[in-house]
Every structure is written in structure tokens, then in C-alpha cells.
Amino acid sequence: xxxxxxxxxxxxxxxxxxxxxxxxxxxxxxxxxxxxxxxxxxxxxxxxxxxxxxxxxxxxxxxxxxxxxxxxxxxxxxxxxxxxxxxxxxxxxxxxxxxxxxxxxxxxxxxxxxxxx
Amino acid sequence: xxxxxxxxxxxxxxxxxxxxxxxxxxxxxxxxxxxxxxxxxxxxxxxxxxxxxxxxxxxxxxxxxxxxxxxxxxxxxxxxxxxxxxxxxxxxxxxxxxxxxxxxxxxxxxxxxx
Numbered sequence: 001x002x003x004x005x006x007x008x009x010x011x012x013x014x015x016x017x018x019x020x021x022x023x024x025x026x027x028x029x030x031x032x033x034x035x036x037x038x039x040x041x042x043x044x045x046x047x048x049x050x051x052x053x054x055x056x057x058x059x060x061x062x063x064x065x066x067x068x069x070x071x072x073x074x075x076x077x078x079x080x081x082x083x084x085x086x087x088x089x090x091x092x093x094x095x096x097x098x099x100x101x102x103x104x105x106x107x108x109x110x111x112x113x114x115x116x117x
Numbered sequence: 118x119x120x121x122x123x124x125x126x127x128x129x130x131x132x133x134x135x136x137x138x139x140x141x142x143x144x145x146x147x148x149x150x151x152x153x154x155x156x157x158x159x160x161x162x163x164x165x166x167x168x169x170x171x172x173x174x175x176x177x178x179x180x181x182x183x184x185x186x187x188x189x190x191x192x193x194x195x196x197x198x199x200x201x202x203x204x205x206x207x208x209x210x211x212x213x214x215x216x217x218x219x220x221x222x223x224x225x226x227x228x229x230x231x
Binding site for chain 2: 004034036041042043044045046049090092094103104105107108109110
């Protein structure tokens, strides 16, 4: 069974500082990987996804993530954090099979990002 | 463009009362539909998914049930709520015809069982 670990429950950074949120997954093959962001009381918004190809993927809001197969990681990065980036971030893994198994994502526990002015 | 609607946004219900949460998707046909639950301080757990009208698969045993009476309508129900049913419920859809289409979420329903 697939699993996702986000080691950091809560991260605090200063506005303008760089950010890296960690994500490690467990899956028998190359999975589909996602990062979602959730503002308080809201649904999840997709930041970026990795299916195949270039291991460095660009997303919305200036985020990027790098898939490292050897480390089973898919860390999220942003070079300069804005106060509006404060939210909870979820890493997720999905099975790369068509049909029903696609949307059955396994999510990490989430990382809460606090941004200090 | 496609949109997903969930209602109500918040709900407070007493223990033992029934539940009905509704989710509809616009702008697409034959989507795969999902109900996820997010308990306080925890990640998201898949509860149900559906690949077509009347087709429901349950991922975890629980007090809840789901139905899909129409192609773009997904309903989460309970006959008698438990305190442990409290949480944030998210509906999601994915385009069934595209294997690399991302999962899109609604804005969620905050359910508090008292």
C-alpha cells in the first residue's frame, strides 16, 4: 500500500525567506505525486503535479517541486515566501493506473506554514 | 470550465440525527467522484468513490453511506450521526477519460456533531 510522510507538522518562516516542505512517499513503482494547498476552512487547491518526464515541476504561485526517485521524495520549494502563502500544505501520491484508481490519493498529514512579517 | 459545488458549507447536528451532504459538478460528464474526510489535525482520508451512476465503492467501514443518483451528483448520508463523524468533508472529481488529469476539490463542509 502506498503511504506519504510529511515530517514537519508546522514550519515558520519570515516573509521573503526561502521555503522547503518535505514529502517522502512509499510506493512500489513511480507514482503520481501532487502538492495541494488549503487555506483555513477551504477546499484544496492543486499547486503542482508530477506524472512523468522532467523531475523538476513548476506550479502556481511560484512553487516548484523536485521528484527524487532515489530518495522517494517530492519536496516543495519556493525561493521567496509571501505572507499570503500561510496555509496548510498536503503532499499526495496516487497510483498511475487509469480508471478508478486515479483519484484514490493517499495524503500526508499536512504541514502548516506560518509566515512572519 | 468545470466547477464543483458542495453544500452546506457548515453544519451542526446532534448525535443520532440524519445527515445529507450534497456535491455537484458542472461542465463535465461522467466524472469519477470522491468523498474525503479531514479530521482535526489529520490528513485526508478517502471515504467513498464512484465511477458512474449508482456505482459506489467504500474505502473504510463506517457510519456513513454515499449515493450517486445522477451523473454529476454525489451525496453523503448517515441515518444516525455519531460524535466521531465530526470533521471536514470534501468532495472531489477527476476526469475519468484522462489518466493524467488532476483531482479537483470542492470547498468542503464543516460538520460538527454535538
